[in-house]
Amino acid sequence: MVLPTTINYQRLGGGGGNSSNGADPRRPTKTLRICGSVILAYCLLSILDDVLFTSGSGRRSLLSELYLGATHSTLMPWAYHHLVDVRDKPNPDAETALFWHIPKSGGTTAKRLYQCMGQTLAHRVGADPKFGHDQTDEVVVFEPHQGKDWKVVNVDTTIKPGILRAKKMGLVQSHKTDMIFTMEPQFAGEHLYDEDNKARFMALFRHPVDRAVSMFYYLQTATWERTYRPEWKDMSVIEWANLPNAEEDYMVHKLVGKSFGEKVDETDLIIAKELVRQRFIVGLMDEMEESIRRFNIVLGVDESKERSEQCMKEFGFGPKEENTFSAVESDGSEKSHATDKKNSNSHPKVEEFSPEFEAIASRNPMDMLLYQYILRLFDEQKEIVDSYFSEEEAENILPAGEIHEFFEDPQKEAVAKKKALSLLPKEMDANLMDITDPFNEGSSTAFFWHVPKCGGTTLQRLYWCMGFTLANEVGANPKFGYNERDDLVAFRPWDNNPGQVVNVDVSSHEGILNAKKKGFLINSKDPSHPHVDLISTTEFQFASMMLYTPEHQGRMFALFRHPVDRAVSKFFYLRKAKWEPTYNERWAGMSLDEWASRERGENNWMVRQLISKSNQDPLTSQDLELAKEIIRTKFIVGLMDEFEESVHRFNVLLGVDESDAKNSQCIDEYTSNEKSTSISTTDKNTWNSYSHPEVTQGSDAWRSLHAINYYDVLLYRYIREQFWEQEALFRGVSVKS
Numbered sequence: 001m002v003l004p005t006t007i008n009y010q011r012l013g014g015g016g017g018n019s020s021n022g023a024d025p026r027r028p029t030k031t032l033r034i035c036g037s038v039i040l041a042y043c044l045l046s047i048l049d050d051v052l053f054t055s056g057s058g059r060r061s062l063l064s065e066l067y068l069g070a071t072h073s074t075l076m077p078w079a080y081h082h083l084v085d086v087r088d089k090p091n092p093d094a095e096t097a098l099f100w101h102i103p104k105s106g107g108t109t110a111k112r113l114y115q116c117m118g119q120t121l122a123h124r125v126g127a128d129p130k131f132g133h134d135q136t137d138e139v140v141v142f143e144p145h146q147g148k149d150w151k152v153v154n155v156d157t158t159i160k161p162g163i164l165r166a167k168k169m170g171l172v173q174s175h176k177t178d179m180i181f182t183m184e185p186q187f188a189g190e191h192l193y194d195e196d197n198k199a200r201f202m203a204l205f206r207h208p209v210d211r212a213v214s215m216f217y218y219l220q221t222a223t224w225e226r227t228y229r230p231e232w233k234d235m236s237v238i239e240w241a242n243l244p245n246a247e248e249d250y251m252v253h254k255l256v257g258k259s260f261g262e263k264v265d266e267t268d269l270i271i272a273k274e275l276v277r278q279r280f281i282v283g284l285m286d287e288m289e290e291s292i293r294r295f296n297i298v299l300g301v302d303e304s305k306e307r308s309e310q311c312m313k314e315f316g317f318g319p320k321e322e323n324t325f326s327a328v329e330s331d332g333s334e335k336s337h338a339t340d341k342k343n344s345n346s347h348p349k350v351e352e353f354s355p356e357f358e359a360i361a362s363r364n365p366m367d368m369l370l371y372q373y374i375l376r377l378f379d380e381q382k383e384i385v386d387s388y389f390s391e392e393e394a395e396n397i398l399p400a401g402e403i404h405e406f407f408e409d410p411q412k413e414a415v416a417k418k419k420a421l422s423l424l425p426k427e428m429d430a431n432l433m434d435i436t437d438p439f440n441e442g443s444s445t446a447f448f449w450h451v452p453k454c455g456g457t458t459l460q461r462l463y464w465c466m467g468f469t470l471a472n473e474v475g476a477n478p479k480f481g482y483n484e485r486d487d488l489v490a491f492r493p494w495d496n497n498p499g500q501v502v503n504v505d506v507s508s509h510e511g512i513l514n515a516k517k518k519g520f521l522i523n524s525k526d527p528s529h530p531h532v533d534l535i536s537t538t539e540f541q542f543a544s545m546m547l548y549t550p551e552h553q554g555r556m557f558a559l560f561r562h563p564v565d566r567a568v569s570k571f572f573y574l575r576k577a578k579w580e581p582t583y584n585e586r587w588a589g590m591s592l593d594e595w596a597s598r599e600r601g602e603n604n605w606m607v608r609q610l611i612s613k614s615n616q617d618p619l620t621s622q623d624l625e626l627a628k629e630i631i632r633t634k635f636i637v638g639l640m641d642e643f644e645e646s647v648h649r650f651n652v653l654l655g656v657d658e659s660d661a662k663n664s665q666c667i668d669e670y671t672s673n674e675k676s677t678s679i680s681t682t683d684k685n686t687w688n689s690y691s692h693p694e695v696t697q698g699s700d701a702w703r704s705l706h707a708i709n710y711y712d713v714l715l716y717r718y719i720r721e722q723f724w725e726q727e728a729l730f731r732g733v734s735v736k737s
Contacts, residue, residue: 075274075275075278075279076186076256076271076275078186078189078190079189079275079278079279081194081195082189082190082193082194082195082198082199083098083189083193083198083199083200083201083279084198084199084200084201084279085278085279086277086278086279086280086281086381086384087384089388090200090297090298090299090300090388092178092299092300094198095197095198095199095200096172096175096177096178096179096180096193096197096198096199096200097178097179097180097199097200097202097298097299098179098180098182098185098188098189098192098193098199098200098201098202099111099179099180099181099182099202099203100182100183100185100201100202100203100254100280101123101158101181101182101183101203102183102203102204102205102206102211102250102251102254103183103211103215104206104211104214104215104218105203105204105205105206105211105285106204106206106283106285106288106291107181107203107204109288109315110204110283110292110295111123111181112315113292113311113312113315113317114178114179114299115150116150116307116311116314116315117301117307117308117311118149118150118151118307119150119151119178119179119299120141120151120152120153120176120177120178120179121150121151121152121153121177121178121179121180121181122152122153122155122157122166122171122177122179122180122181123152123156123157123158123180123181123182124156124158124159124162125144125152126142126144126152126153126154126155126156127154127155127156127162127165128144131144131154133154134154136154137169138169139153139154139155139169139170139171139174139176139177140153140154141153141176141177142154153171153176153177155169155171157171157180157181157182157188157192158181158182158183158184159183159184160184160187163182163184163187163188163191163192164191166192167191167192171192172192172193172194172197172199173194173197178299179299180192180199183254184254185201185203185254185255186254186255186256186257187257189201190257200281200298201279201280201281202280202281202282202283202295202298203280203281203282203283204283204284204285204288204291205251205282205283205284205285205371205374206284206285206286207286207371208250208251208360208361208364208367208368208371209350209357209360209361209364210350211250212241212360212364213237213347213349213350213356213360214347216232216237216240217347218347219232220232220233221233237350237356237360238355238356238359241356241359241360241363242359247260248260248363248364249264249364249365249366249367250364250367251272251367251370251371252264252268252269252272252366252367252370255271255272255275255276256268256271256272256275264366265366266366268366269366269369269370272366272370273370273373276370276373276374276377277373277377280377281294281295281298281381281385282374282377282378282381283295283378284374284375284378287378288317289316289317290382291378292312292317293317294381294382294385296308297385297386297388298385298388376724379720380717380720380721383562383713383716383717384717386697386698386706387706387713423622423626424626424629424630424633427545428541428544428545428630428634429633430549430550430553431544431545431548431549431550431553431554432447432544432548432553432554432555432556432634433553433554433555433556433634434633434634435633435634435635435636435726435729436729443551443552443553444552444553444554444555445521445524445532445533445534445535445548445552445554445555446533446534446535446554446555446557446653446654447534447535447543447544447548447554447555447556447557448460448534448535448536448537448557448558449537449538449540449556449557449558449635450472450536450537450538450558451538451558451559451560451561451566451605451606452538452566452570453561453566453569453570453573454558454559454560454561454566454640455559455561455640455643456536456558456559458643458670459559459647459650459670460472460536461499461670462647462666462667462669462670462671463499463533463534463654464497464498464499464500465497465498465499465666465669465670466498466499466656466662466663466666467498467499467500467662468499468500468533468534469490469499469500469501469502469530469531469532469533470499470500470501470502470532470533470534470535470536471501471502471504471506471515471520471532471534471535471536472501472505472506472507472535472536472537473505473506473507473508473511474493474501475491475493475501475502475503475504475505476503476504476505476511476514477493480493480503482503483503483505485503486518487518487528488502488503488504488518488519488520488528488529488530489502489503489530490502490503490530490531490532491503502520502530502532504518504520506520506535506536506537506539506543506547507537507538507539508539509539509542512537512539512542512543512546512547513546515547516546516547520547521535521547521548521552522547522549522552524552533654534654535547535554538609539609540609540610541609541610541611541612555636555653556634556635556636557635557636557637557638557650557653558635558636558637558638559638559639559640559643559646560606560637560638560639560640560716560719561639561640561641561716562713562716563604563605563606563705563706563709563712563713563716564695564702564705564706564709564713565694565695567596567705567708567709568592568596568692568694568695568701568705569692571587571592571595571596572592572692572693573692574587575587575588575590576588587600592693592695592701593699593700593701595701596695596700596701596702596704596705596708597700597701597704598704598708599708601615602615603615603708603709603712604619604708604709604710604711604712605709605712606627606712606715606716607619607623607624607627607711607712607715610626610627610630610631611623611626611627611630619711623711624711624714624715627711627715628715628718631715631718631719631722632722635722636649636650636653636726636729637719637722637723637726638650638723639719639720639723642723643671644671646723647667647670647671648730649726649729649730651663651667652730652733
């Protein structure tokens with residue numbers, strides 16, 4: 001096997017700042033060359049995961065289970081017993097927030113924000129001898145600065161001796177503090193908490209290179225810090241980066257509790273990933289406002305209160321009329337927060353691909369990989385955090401006990417998964433290929449499950465642009481004159497479009513049965529049977545049973561979208577789409593809030609389609625697990641909000657040569673944000689694509705739709721996990737003709 005010579009590293013927008021420049025900064029954009037030993041270590045981990053993942057059993061790999069499965073097997077005992085699970089609804093009265101303050105990652109801003117809001121904090125200030133409480137044996141809450149109305153307790157939880165003193169005093173058990181700030185996450189979590197007094201972990205994370213550079217410049221001038229380094233003033237970044245550094249892979253070291261004299265390896269990385277996944281509410285310095293919003297939900301902070309609102313404005317969150325927070329100046333240097341002048345420092349950025357960037361990154365390989373994973377977790381946790389305040393509505397949709405069965409009892413969840421596997425319909429299992437099976441065009445046909453309002457129409461038009469032959473509903477349209485023929489024929493429905501269709505309608509049960517009667521796919525080896533590149537239909541179950549066989553299987557792929565966004569898009573579309581059979585004239589006069597206030601004849605569409613349950617039949621967690629199992633074993637999944645990457649994976653699946661000039665032109669046309677004028681062969685679907693108002697997250701409409709489609713929301717979370725897990729199947733793969 002040839003080992004790769006490069007590793008792709010995700011980074012988050014240089015030295016801070018928001019992500020409003022049009023591109024998603026949370027996706028890998030550059031390639032970083034690192035030393036051979038680091039490459040080998042990473043590749044060994046990747047090879048192990050790939051081998052296990054792509055084994056003939058079709059089962060998820062051991063490492064993938066560790067990363068993404070609902071298991072506690074890699075959690076250290078203290079983390080399992082002392083820390084609240086991310087999925088558990090917050091209870092500020094029964095848990096104490098533990099904030100891991102990673103230096104130069106926004107932690108000081110968070111600390112000062114919550115001081116401003118009146119939270120009682122535990123950090124370094126409380127044990128300062130000048131306040132006279134540092135030798136007291138009991139927990140004391142006091143105001144260190146009169147007139148500022150913010151409170152601390154008399155301990156220093158940022159260092160190990162202070163943590164042991166706080167433990168002896170019973171800090172957590174006293175329930176006298178709202179938040180504990182520490183720079184020793186493993187030590188604090190193990191020693192301060194117990195099974196009856198658990199911690200809710202949270203942290204702000206920053207790109208390791210940006211964090212290191214910020215620390216380099218900061219410690220040159222920070223005379224008040226114990227680690228002040230005046231000798232660094234006359235050094236360049238590259239000179240400093242090549243010095244021996246005692247704090248390489250800072251985050252992984254701290255999470256697993258290893259000293260900086262010890263090396264961390266891939267095993268430590270796995271443990272760190274699992275700890276963060278299961279126990280941390282993760283925030284990103286470059287997504288500061290969204291991160292603080294999530295922390296506020298977890299902490300039970302009422303942002304509508306006058307004091308909270310004023311503090312949020314002071315720190316640049318919320319309405320932007322007078323936003324003082326900006327992480328980057330116009331010249332590219334970092335900007336200090338108006339209230340954090342002492343701790344913030346303006347300094348030049350280090351650019352990707354520069355020798356400085358590569359030198360720093362190569363010395364922090366485990367942190368770089370951990371940070372990539374944290375970026376994914378940040379995306380995934382949005383749904384989890386928002387579900388905290390939606391659980392009451394969700395219980396109105398789910399049968400009694402189902403939420404608790406799914407979220408709180410791993411044994412019941414494991415049983416549901418086992419039953420789901422055993423209930424996978426044998427005919428479906430035989431008729432559809434597993435995702436790891438090699439694609440054989442002669443004995444299989446690609447099957448695109450068209451989930452409405454998820455980008456499926458755009459995808460079909462992309463493949464028509466490339467000259468594909470599709471079977472959907474177009475070929476049986478009477479205006480083309482082929483619908484009454486008893487034989488199968490492929491034709492071009494539009495003169496200016498190279499794409500073809502087959503004269504069948506696979507969008508309905510009746511159409512699928514008529515197609516089967518004509519011998520569609522069944523007689524695909526007959527020379528008279530037209531070539532078909534893919535079929536596209538919303539009828540997953542019926543088409544998989546009727547059109548495919550064990551001798552001619554279907555290769556599944558689909559695009560997915562958040563169920564709430566999909567429902568809103570459908571509402572606005574069907575208010576005006578008079579050409580659709582599902583057009584509803586009554587909806588045209590409704591507001592979104594009115595429409596979303598109750599179910600309108602459809603809920604949890606995806607789960608119901610996958611397992612073939614009507615809208616009247618109640619759903620259970622076992623139904624959800626069956627839907628997950630179908631997705632896991634049968635579907636190459638794409639995401640509407642990762643459209644370009646999804647198209648690339650579908651192209652690999654379909655054997656599309658992306659280097660071909662025509663194909664490349666079509667891809668640019670249909671994955672670009674701006675419409676090109678260079679392609680005249682096809683137009684985007686101006687009827688099916690349109691702008692409409694978005695639902696505000698947390699609004700009444702959003703909450704109601706979230707509750708109505710709660711099983712689909714849970715399935716969508718799982719689909720997103722699968723999307724990133726399936727990355728291993730496409731890593732470094734391209735198609736050449």
